Amino acid sequence: MDAIILQILNGLDKGSAYALIALGLTLIFGTLGVVNFAHGALFMIGAFCTVILNKLLSLEMVTKSATETTPWGTPVEVHTPYVVMWFGKVGETMIDYSVFWSILFAIPVMLIIGIAMERGLIKFFYKRPHADQILVTFGLAIVLQEIIKQIFGANPIPQPAPDAFVGSIDIGALIGLGANTVVYPIWRLVYFLFAAVIIAGVFAFLRFTTFGMVVRAGMADRETVGLLGINIDRRFTAMFGLAAVVTGLAGVMYTPILSPNYHMGMDFLVLCFVVVVVGGMGSLAGAVAAGFLLGVLQSFASMPEVKEFLFGFSIDQVIIYLVAVVILLTRPRGLMGRKGIMET
Amino acid sequence: MLKTTDNKDRLMMIVFTVAVLAAPVILAPFGAGYPDLMQRFAIYGIFAIGFNLLFGLTGYLSFGHAAFLGVGSYAAVWMLKLLSVNIIPAIIFAVVISGLFALLIGYVSLRRSGIYFAILTLAFAQMSYNLAYSVLTPITNGETGLQMDLGDPRILDAATAPGQLPPPSLFGLEMGDTHYLSFMGLDLQFNVGFYVCAAILILMFYISLRIFRSPFGMLLRAIKSNQTRLNFTGVHTRPYALVVFVISGMYAGLAGALLVCMDPLAGPERMQWTASGEVVLMTIMGGAGTLIGPVLGACIIKYFENIFSRVNDVIVGNWFSGLPDSVGDFLSAIVSPFLGSGWQMSLGLIFMLVIIFLPGGLMEGVTRLLGWLGRLFRSRNNDDDADAPQSRKPPPDQRSSRPASPKES
Numbered sequence: 027m028d029a030i031i032l033q034i035l036n037g038l039d040k041g042s043a044y045a046l047i048a049l050g051l052t053l054i055f056g057t058l059g060v061v062n063f064a065h066g067a068l069f070m071i072g073a074f075c076t077v078i079l080n081k082l083l084s085l086e087m088v089t090k091s092a093t094e095t096t097p098w099g100t101p102v103e104v105h106t107p108y109v110v111m112w113f114g115k116v117g118e119t120m121i122d123y124s125v126f127w128s129i130l131f132a133i134p135v136m137l138i139i140g141i142a143m144e145r146g147l148i149k150f151f152y153k154r155p156h157a158d159q160i161l162v163t164f165g166l167a168i169v170l171q172e173i174i175k176q177i178f179g180a181n182p183i184p185q186p187a188p189d190a191f192v193g194s195i196d197i198g199a200l201i202g203l204g205a206n207t208v209v210y211p212i213w214r215l216v217y218f219l220f221a222a223v224i225i226a227g228v229f230a231f232l233r234f235t236t237f238g239m240v241v242r243a244g245m246a247d248r249e250t251v252g253l254l255g256i257n258i259d260r261r262f263t264a265m266f267g268l269a270a271v272v273t274g275l276a277g278v279m280y281t282p283i284l285s286p287n288y289h290m291g292m293d294f295l296v297l298c299f300v301v302v303v304v305g306g307m308g309s310l311a312g313a314v315a316a317g318f319l320l321g322v323l324q325s326f327a328s329m330p331e332v333k334e335f336l337f338g339f340s341i342d343q344v345i346i347y348l349v350a351v352v353i354l355l356t357r358p359r360g361l362m363g364r365k366g367i368m369e370t
Numbered sequence: 371m372l373k374t375t376d377n378k379d380r381l382m383m384i385v386f387t388v389a390v391l392a393a394p395v396i397l398a399p400f401g402a403g404y405p406d407l408m409q410r411f412a413i414y415g416i417f418a419i420g421f422n423l424l425f426g427l428t429g430y431l432s433f434g435h436a437a438f439l440g441v442g443s444y445a446a447v448w449m450l451k452l453l454s455v456n457i458i459p460a461i462i463f464a465v466v467i468s469g470l471f472a473l474l475i476g477y478v479s480l481r482r483s484g485i486y487f488a489i490l491t492l493a494f495a496q497m498s499y500n501l502a503y504s505v506l507t508p509i510t511n512g513e514t515g516l517q518m519d520l521g522d523p524r525i526l527d528a529a530t531a532p533g534q535l536p537p538p539s540l541f542g543l544e545m546g547d548t549h550y551l552s553f554m555g556l557d558l559q560f561n562v563g564f565y566v567c568a569a570i571l572i573l574m575f576y577i578s579l580r581i582f583r584s585p586f587g588m589l590l591r592a593i594k595s596n597q598t599r600l601n602f603t604g605v606h607t608r609p610y611a612l613v614v615f616v617i618s619g620m621y622a623g624l625a626g627a628l629l630v631c632m633d634p635l636a637g638p639e640r641m642q643w644t645a646s647g648e649v650v651l652m653t654i655m656g657g658a659g660t661l662i663g664p665v666l667g668a669c670i671i672k673y674f675e676n677i678f679s680r681v682n683d684v685i686v687g688n689w690f691s692g693l694p695d696s697v698g699d700f701l702s703a704i705v706s707p708f709l710g711s712g713w714q715m716s717l718g719l720i721f722m723l724v725i726i727f728l729p730g731g732l733m734e735g736v737t738r739l740l741g742w743l744g745r746l747f748r749s750r751n752n753d754d755d756a757d758a759p760q761s762r763k764p765p766p767d768q769r770s771s772r773p774a775s776p777k778e779s
């Protein structure tokens with residue numbers, strides 16, 4: 027029992043990332059009808075927003091200590107970040123909580139990148155064949171990835187979680203399964219809650235605001251909405267920006283779990299495509315559900331018992347693809363897919 | 371009508387054969403006339419021809435073609451390890467295995483078309499990569515890559531050269547053998563491995579030509595232009611698509627096997643998504659759906675990859691050494707991210723530029739240029755040509771200004 031709960035919890039954080047990225051993909055896909063192969067790059071850029079802000083906050087001044095000396099007799103160098111110099115204790119907390127500050131930092135950055143991407147490139151591809159859309163975003167993904175590689179190098183850059191969230195909590199004791207049976211890192215719990223809030227926010231935005239209503243109408247019948255005198259293109263551009271923000275934030279908060287590196291975007295993107303296909307293309311709820319489902323499934327597949335059962339082959343790397351095959355053979359439109367979406 | 375196309379094809383075949391066989395002479399002035407690079411031209415030419423059979427004819431965009439290349443490579447290495455260093459069984463085994471693999475993947479992926487198909491093939495390729503990288507380490511030797519080993523059984527020829535690893539060969543002709551010749555100041559290198567690849571390339575080109583001209587090829591093109599209509603006329607399209615998918619996978623497997631025959635090493639990075647993207651780029655750059663385009667695209671991409679990735683900061687610095695220091699530093703700071711290890715970035719940029727400006731590839735560019743030149747030529751000769759064809763686009767006022775700016779082309 028406790029092992030099962032632990033695996034479900036383990037799957038949730040990865041599932042949250044899948045769900046957020048797949049949600050962004052589906053938002054773009056549902057509104058603009060474009061499959062964005064550069065979406066993984068947005069996730070990666072979000073993660074690197076954290077790296078940039080952390081670097082900026084910890085810019086430091088190096089002074090020579092007046093009293094202490096190193097064993098070689100030279101004065102000890104004291105590194106003081108500027109924010110600590112200026113704000114004292116508050117500055118230290120700022121550095122400690124840089125991941126949260128990065129959220130504020132990433133929102134405008136991702137919004138700008140998303141809108142620039144749509145207006146600058148993808149706009150010109152609505153009338154072109156799907157293959158061209160796929161290929162041009164694929165090229166863009168390579169370029170963005172390589173730019174990040176040029177700037178930050180090929181090695182992962184570890185990002186610490188805030189001190190208050192380092193460590194684990196004993197969920198087993200909380201729900202009465204006995205101490206130390208289900209121990210779970212706090213940050214992953216935070217990530218899950220964060221993802222839940224974002225997903226709920228996006229759904230609420232689409233459901234309860236006039237803007238969201240117009241967008242949903244546009245998704246159903248773009249032409250009619252345009253005929254009613256609504257500038258649907260502008261709203262779809264905004265949705266692209268929103269999708270970029272959602273994906274970027276998924277990347278920002280994921281940094282303490284996985285050290286950002288330049289190819290993390292594509293690694294996640296391929297899985298998220300599978301998630302979208304399993305969930306049913308164009309279905310927001312399907313994307314989120316399939317994201318969590320496959321995340322949990324993946325974590326179950328990495329259990330030692332499963333590995334033993336399969337004669338020592340660890341299938342956690344491929345389980346998602348196998349499930350996708352089974353789903354496609356039995357339900358070709360995915361779990362919640364509707365008829366007529368992208369079937370040409 | 372049929373007769374003339376036949377003659378055209380024959381001419382193209384002859385020109386292609388001569389050009390490929392004379393490649394060491396043709397490529398030497400460009401600094402590309404050495405065996406390693408020419409082998410890669412031929413091998414990736416085969417790979418691109420195979421990809422073009424699928425994408426160019428049916429319009430199904432497979433984003434996981436490198437998986438078949440990788441499977442072919444692994445199969446070929448295993449054959450070299452188990453049976454003999456003769457490349458024939460390795461190639462045959464690789465083609466069969468990659469064909470079977472393509473059958474499996476194609477059967478599942480071809481249930482959907484369009485974007486779904488691209489995503490599915492990408493996912494399968496990534497799955498194969500993961501399998502080769504970690505899960506199936508006993509078969510693939512994981513990250514290190516699979517290579518020949520002194521302890522290999524090599525049932526047929528283990529006794530011939532005890533104590534050392536023999537290179538892959540074709541009945542005694544070693545792939546690495548090169549005949550050097552100096553001709554008009556050029557160092558010509560005639561390599562056995564290259565000529566093996568070249569012979570296979572020519573054969574594969576011929577097969578692709580036959581497929582293009584056959585009723586089967588016609589049907590595949592019909593799938594591309596209007597699949598629904600084809601279904602309504604009572605043609606079940608999926609088996610046809612599956613057949614061409616398998617053929618295309620076998621081409622890729624053959625290319626993988628040849629890569630191994632030239633250099634007996636197979637690693638998982640051959641299956642990565644960038645590798646799949648590269649073959650798509652080659653085909654589109656040359657011109658998808660044309661016969662000669664993919665080979666051309668493969669040569670161009672491999673040539674620039676080779677040149678770009680060998681340039682390092684020192685060489686870039688030398689380029690600008692004549693300029694003042696600050697200007698030189700500035701220029702090399704701009705240029706160097708695109709060269710050396712940054713070749714991938716140039717690849718991505720070329721990719722985007724080709725898709726944006728020249729979606730029909732180089733072949734379309736050449737056709738457009740020829741058409742434009744033809745119009746220009748005609749309009750110059752007889753300006754008052756009354757029954758000019760409708761396709762003559764430029765209005766009279768522009769036409770007179772055109773010849774003044776020939777550099778536009």
